[in-house]
Amino acid sequence: MATITTGARADVQPTTALLRASVVLLTIGTAAIHASLGGVLFLANAAGYVAFAVAMLLPGRIGPLRWLVRLALLGFTATTIGAWFLFGARFPLAYLDKGLEIALIVVLAIELWQVDGGPASVAGRARQLLKRISAPFLARPAQ
Amino acid sequence: MTRPGRRPALPVIAILLVVGACGPTAGAGGPPPSAPPGGAVITAEAIAFDRIELVAPAEAAFPLLFENRESAPHNVTIVDDADRSLFVGEIFGGPASRTYDVGPLPPGTYRFRCDVHPEMSGTIIARKASPYGSAALH
Numbered sequence: 001m002a003t004i005t006t007g008a009r010a011d012v013q014p015t016t017a018l019l020r021a022s023v024v025l026l027t028i029g030t031a032a033i034h035a036s037l038g039g040v041l042f043l044a045n046a047a048g049y050v051a052f053a054v055a056m057l058l059p060g061r062i063g064p065l066r067w068l069v070r071l072a073l074l075g076f077t078a079t080t081i082g083a084w085f086l087f088g089a090r091f092p093l094a095y096l097d098k099g100l101e102i103a104l105i106v107v108l109a110i111e112l113w114q115v116d117g118g119p120a121s122v123a124g125r126a127r128q129l130l131k132r133i134s135a136p137f138l139a140r141p142a143q
Numbered sequence: 144m145t146r147p148g149r150r151p152a153l154p155v156i157a158i159l160l161v162v163g164a165c166g167p168t169a170g171a172g173g174p175p176p177s178a179p180p181g182g183a184v185i186t187a188e189a190i191a192f193d194r195i196e197l198v199a200p201a202e203a204a205f206p207l208l209f210e211n212r213e214s215a216p217h218n219v220t221i222v223d224d225a226d227r228s229l230f231v232g233e234i235f236g237g238p239a240s241r242t243y244d245v246g247p248l249p250p251g252t253y254r255f256r257c258d259v260h261p262e263m264s265g266t267i268i269a270r271k272a273s274p275y276g277s278a279a280l281h
């Protein structure tokens with residue numbers, strides 16, 4: 001299968017690139033809508049989405065942790081939808097934004113399955129990462 | 144030749160520019176519009192109402208002129224102590240204005256707020272009209 005060469009690495013499949021582009025565009029779209037609303041909460045939310053969009057594009061060291069970025073973005077988006085459902089105002093722009101966010105969750109879920117190997121694989125990676133992070137704290141000096 | 148490590152710089156800058164350009168824009172400003180006859184007026188600008196207290200006639204419907212001077216969407220909702228909505232105005236982006244027809248409020252003190260930005264809020268006092276003249280509206 002043909003691959004897209006980025007210069008840094010040559011392992012990005014066209015479907016992966018399409019999914020990644022969709023995630024970034026949907027993330028920018030919802031960030032732009034939140035930024036347009038003004039107010040501290042909406043601007044903080046927009047800044048969060050911008051940070052995720054940037055993290056989805058950055059090469060280098062963040063590459064191996066992209067699964068974690070996807071997972072965090074999925075959680076962030078789900079939390080945003082939940083907060084709107086509980087406290088948010090109902091008006092056309094809000095419904096449009098929720099549409100974008102639901103589409104973002106769907107694309108992230110597809111990417112999680114296709115690129116990261118599904119929830120079981122992601123859970124395994126999360127366990128490994130937690131082990132690696134906690135190892136220095138759990139290691140006890142030999143008696 | 145482009146160095147691989149620098150390639151994402153352009154998309155990152157583009158993201159920041161696009162989202163930054165979508166921030167709310169302010170309108171022309173200026174003095175608040177005059178209240179409609181027998182009604183009240185309120186203005187929204189810079190994610191804030193221009194007043195924190197409104198006086199309205201009790202037990203009589205009244206027009207509430209709401210001027211939104213910025214692109215961010217706002218409205219005016221009147222709620223009682225238990226946060227039950229007594230009146231919900233249409234949410235709209237500006238610069239634009241709407242005249243809401245607020246139904247009769249029993250005498251008392253209520254809260255008004257923007258449903259999109261609940262930090263924008265104030266107090267509305269519904270007063271019975273004086274027998275010597277109409278209730279002063281602010």
